[in-house]
Every structure is written in structure tokens, then in C-alpha cells.
Amino acid sequence: MREQDSLYAQVADEFGAALERLARAYERNADERQALLQEIHVALWRSLPGFKGRCSIRTWVYRVAHNIATSHAVRSRARAPIFVAPENLEAIPDPVRHEPQLDRRLALDKLHELIRQLHPIDRQVMLLYLEDLEAAAIAEITGLSAGNVSTKIHRLKQVLTRRFHQRKTGHD
């Protein structure tokens, strides 16, 4: 139990902020988001006795977190928007009102909204990419091949960049 607590403290310290960002990207509602974040932390703590070092602790943490978050997304699917492929993302109206000088808050809201509309697997790849993980690490967490991950990242980056560029130039 002490070892589990100590490992958890280390993991929470190292990945706490990333897990919070992950929960934000999955859940718009603040109460639901807090509940999801707690669920992730509890699952992580409970999972640690099963961690035998066959993969890195980072892979373990992200797998637990994304699996819990995906479960949450599947559960709340009925009230959540339908997931879309990246190429269809551009056809969806911008949920955030355009302003000439959008502040960071609005830009962040928009980024979250774009990510939430993605298919769960695309969403995982995008979030791991934003957390600065390289393609091989994303492949280990998701189970996709590194080549597949690279292709996905390329497509997702293009879409996000285009959407953000459109926002700035003011024609969506």
C-alpha cells in the first residue's frame, strides 16, 4: 500500500496537469469534468499494483487515463455530439462566435471544442501529440502502428491549423 501511494504521488505530480488537460478535452461540463478527473485518478491509483514495468509508467498512465475517458465518452454518447472524422470537421459550424481579436480563452475553448468532436481514437492521438509525445510513444499507448499515428497526426494538424488560420483571417 505504501509503495502504491508513493508511486501514485510521483505519477500525480508528474502527470497531474496533463490529466487535467485531458479531462478538459473530453468533458465540457465542469462538474462532469471534475468527476471524470477523479475517476481517472482513482483508476490510476487502483491500477498501480498491477504495474510490473513491462512498459513505461507514462504509457501506463496515459492508457489508464484515455481508457477511462473513452469509457466516459461512450457512456455519455447519447447526450454528446456525434463524433466526426477529421476531414468532416471543417464542415461543422464554428461553435465559438468570431471576434476580431480573440483572446486565449476563446481560442482554447475552440481548441477543446474541436478535439471533443473528434472520433475517440483521433482524439487520443491529437491529445497525446499536444502533450508532446512522439509517434512511437503514441503508437504504444493507442496500439496503432507508428506509421498510422504519423498519418493521423499529419491530417489532424492540417485540419487544426486550417481552422485556426480561418479564425484569424475571419472567413470560416
Add this chain to the structure above:
Amino acid sequence: MTEHDVEIRRLWHDQPGGDSGISIEAVRRKSRQLEHKVRLQNVFTAALFGVVIAVEAWQIWRQPELLERVGDLLTIAAFIAAAWQFRGAVGVDAMAAGLGRTASVDFYRSQLARRRDLDSHPWRYLVLFVPGVTLSLFGRVVDRPLADNVAIAMLGVALFLGVAWVHRRSARRLQHEIDSFEGGFYGDST
């Protein structure tokens, strides 16, 4: 990395924090609450089955018609069989460790497959109740006008077919999504 990449990543990492601090005590407390909730759900389910079985048993006691009594007995058997099929939930600790060992694509696929399997075979659960309910409904078939019996039969069949249709439709949608993993862009997930 383009200028836009850098900007988006900076935006991502610079987002204000706030609710990430969860103490070990809070995690332990939540974990105990989870165990309690799971135990409570199991007790509630068992109690619900107990009440239904008790009501059916009481019906057997008070029914004068042999066919209806047999119907109630078969309904009890169906409830026990259904409970048996749903038994053996994995413990929460084993489940948590499994989350770390399972790649997220496989986990997502397994979630969809579990839901699809439940939806694909509604008869697996519904059919158990058919003999008991049928005998209970038609135990007094000779006492009722033919039109009533036909209406009851048609309603029963329509209900079963309706439930099966809704489930099969949902199963097809889930299968379509699973296929996108196995044959499409999400392939090569090993």
C-alpha cells in the same frame, strides 16, 4: 514544426490549471466510495431479483390454474438463468490493472464489441422468458374470447419483435464502427 503548430501547442500547455490537485486521501476515499457503490449495486440487483422471484412464488401459491402455476415457475427459472448469465463481474482492482495493460484502440474496440454483443443477441435473454410468460398469459385461454387471445398474442409477438429490431439496429451501427477499426483507417492496431 510550423508556426501554427507551435502556437497551438503553446496554447495547449499554457492553459490555466485549477482542479488537478487530488490528494491521496481523497483518492482513497473515492476508491472506498466506488467499492461501496459496486457492492450496493450488487445488493440492489440481488434484492430486485429476490423480490421478483418472491412475487412469482406467491403467484404459484395462489394461482388455481395449473398452466399459470407452471408459467410462473418457468418465469422464476428464467430470472435465475438470466442472473446466472450476468454473473461474474470482474473485480474493480483487476479491471483497473487491465486498463493499464490494454492499448486504447483495443479497449475502445472491446467496449463497442461488448455493447454490440448485448444488442446482437437480445433473444439470448428474451427467449428465457417466453415459455413462462406465454403459459401465464394463456393459462386461462379457454375462459377468454378468441379475439382477446389473438390480440394478446399479437401484442406479445409485436413487443418481442420490436425490442429485437431496436437491438439489431443498434448492433449494426456498432458493427459498422468496429469495422472501421478492422478494415479501414484504424487497422494495423497490433
